[in-house]
Amino acid sequence: QVQLVESGGGSVQTGGSLRLSCRTSGDTHTTYWMAWFRQIPGKEREGVAAIDNGGSTAFGVGVAGRFSIFRDHVAKILYLHMGNLKPDDTAIYYCASQFPRPPLPFGATTALLPSKYSNWGQGTQVTVSS
Numbered sequence: 001q002v003q004l005v006e007s008g009g010g011s012v013q014t015g016g017s018l019r020l021s022c023r024t025s026g027d028t029h030t031t032y033w034m035a036w037f038r039q040i041p042g043k044e045r046e047g048v049a050a051i052d053n054g055g056s057t058a059f060g061v062g063v064a065g066r067f068s069i070f071r072d073h074v075a076k077i078l079y080l081h082m083g084n085l086k087p088d089d090t091a092i093y094y095c096a097s098q099f100p101r102p103p104l105p106f107g108a109t110t111a112l113l114p115s116k117y118s119n120w121g122q123g124t125q126v127t128v129s130s
Contacts, residue, residue: 002026002119004095009124016085016128022078022095022121030119031097033111034071036080038091038126045094047112049080058108062088085128095121 008020024031035050049069050058057069066084071077078095096117104110 002028002030002097004097004119004121006093006095006121006124009093009126011127011129012085014086014128014130017081017083018085018126020080020082020093020095020124020126022080024076024078024097028076030099031076031078032099033106033116034078034095034097035111035117036069036078037094037096037114038089039094039123040091045114046091047108047114048093050106050108050111051078052106052111056106058106058111060108060112082126085126087128087130090126090128092123092125094123 002024003026005023012018032053036048037045038048039045047060048063049067051069051071068081070079097119098117
């Protein structure tokens, strides 16, 4: 089993930046796909960005060009750099991982679906004030 621990959340003003980190440990073969999701109370969890083992990426609606995702395979850390933050980005951000079975093509229509992931971190709060 893999363990995922997020960090880096906090409070920033509109236009600011944050970098989230997700440290992985344990059975890391299940980190073939890794992704960031976010959720606000009363709404469904939303896919923000995903990356596969080869470095292909996918981004959710409204974040492309502002957010970037990358992974350090040696340190086993997933990052989400968020720039030009807006109040609508306020949410709890979750890290997730999965080795898709059966194999699936990687892309926004697969890797950004919460139902495709079974490993989750505890979340980190991001608050953007106007």
